[in-house]
Every structure is written in structure tokens, then in C-alpha cells.
Amino acid sequence: QVQLVESGxxxxxxxxxxxxxxxxxxFTFSAYGMHWVRQAPGKGLEWVAVIWYDGSNEYYxxxxxxxFTISRDNSKNTLYLQxxxxxxxxxxxYYCARDLRWKVDSWGQGTLVAVSS
Amino acid sequence: QSALTQPASVSGxxxxxxxISCTGTSSDAGGYDYVSWYQQHPGKAPKLLIYNVSDxxxxxxxxxxxxxxxxxxxxxxxxxxxxxxxDYYCGSYTTFxxxxxxxxxxxxxx
Numbered sequence: 001q002v003q004l005v006e007s008g009x010x011x012x013x014x015x016x017x018x019x020x021x022x023x024x025x026x027f028t029f030s031a032y033g034m035h036w037v038r039q040a041p042g043k044g045l046e047w048v049a050v051i052w053y054d055g056s057n058e059y060y061x062x063x064x065x066x067x068f069t070i071s072r073d074n075s076k077n078t079l080y081l082q083x084x085x086x087x088x089x090x091x092x093x094y095y096c097a098r099d100l101r102w103k104v105d106s107w108g109q110g111t112l113v114a115v116s117s
Numbered sequence: 118q119s120a121l122t123q124p125a126s127v128s129g130x131x132x133x134x135x136x137i138s139c140t141g142t143s144s145d146a147g148g149y150d151y152v153s154w155y156q157q158h159p160g161k162a163p164k165l166l167i168y169n170v171s172d173x174x175x176x177x178x179x180x181x182x183x184x185x186x187x188x189x190x191x192x193x194x195x196x197x198x199x200x201x202x203x204d205y206y207c208g209s210y211t212t213f214x215x216x217x218x219x220x221x222x223x224x225x226x227x
Contacts, residue, residue, distance in 0.1 A: 103151075
């Protein structure tokens, strides 16, 4: 069955960096686009970034452009989110999710990123 | 990239039907049929309920249905049950090749 497992979250100071990973299994990873979606404590879902199935295109929400980079390694069935210059407002649970023609049909359980001094 | 607009809360009694609206623009929900709905229980990951405006993934109850008119998509839950109490989000592809979620609706079963 489809499984997405995020890792790499933790507590980090403002201005520092963190890299999240999402290990995929149970499906042909290289055939699907992938998203990162976050949810601040007590708040709604916020879309963060998407990467095409082959890594050829990536798009970001405005608030993370220039700071976050989404990437993937199809040989390792793994999705990444490199987060630089972290801000307090980046504090959230980060989910990776699978996409096929904008049908976001499978989600991981999330990893918590807390940005605090 | 403003969030799609949803009512903050909707409530209904068991067995009733409720409808949640999701209003966007011609650059997102109104311009494309890539509108989805997600259910999220507290502390859990979101679950896809509806995609492409009105399609249901296998395993999702047919009590959930979706539709769209103009810039507004809607999710209807019929035969409301206690386990339907959750947060519901719409989501849509946008003209910028990005994605946007709705503001979220808390459904309460009275």
C-alpha cells in the first residue's frame, strides 16, 4: 500500500536551516508529482511547494520563494524540502503528499518543525 | 495566492444533509475542474474525499458528493453521521501551476 514517511523535523533557531525528507513506498514514485503542505498549530492547511514527477518543474508559495527548495531523488524514492533562513512563522507540521494531475490522494503523517529562539 | 473562502463552521443533526461552499476566482476554482475536498480529523493527516470537482476515490462513502457553479465549489454530506465531525478543506489548482487550499470548515454533528 502507499506509504509516505516524513522525517527531519525538530526545533531550530530563526535564521537556521533544516532539511525534511519523505520516504515513499508502495507505488512507482517516479510517476507522480509530489507536494509539501504545512499546517501551523491550530491553523488550516497551507500549500508550500510542488515538484513534477521527473523533477523538471517546481513551484512555490510566495512566502517561501527563495528560502525553500523542493527536490527529489527518484532512485531513492525520496522527496526533500530544504528550508533555509527559517522564520518563526514557518513553525508547522509539514506533510508530503502524492499528486497525479492535481489529485492529491495520499499524505504522510507529518513532521513537526518548530522555529524558536 | 489567497486562500479559497469557506465558512468557518457548519453544523447539522445526524441524518441531515449539509453543504460546505468554497469560493475562489477564475484563476483557481472557477477556472479549472481540479477542485478537491479533504477531511481532517484532529491530529490526523488529511484524507482525500473528492477530486476533479465531483469524483470520489475508491473507498470513500457515496454520502460525500461535490459540485461546482461558477467560482464556487460545494461539498455535500448526506446522512450526516457522528464520524463526519471533522475539519474540511477544499483545494484547487491555480493558473500559476501552484495549489491553494480553502480556509477550512469545522463540521459539528449536533
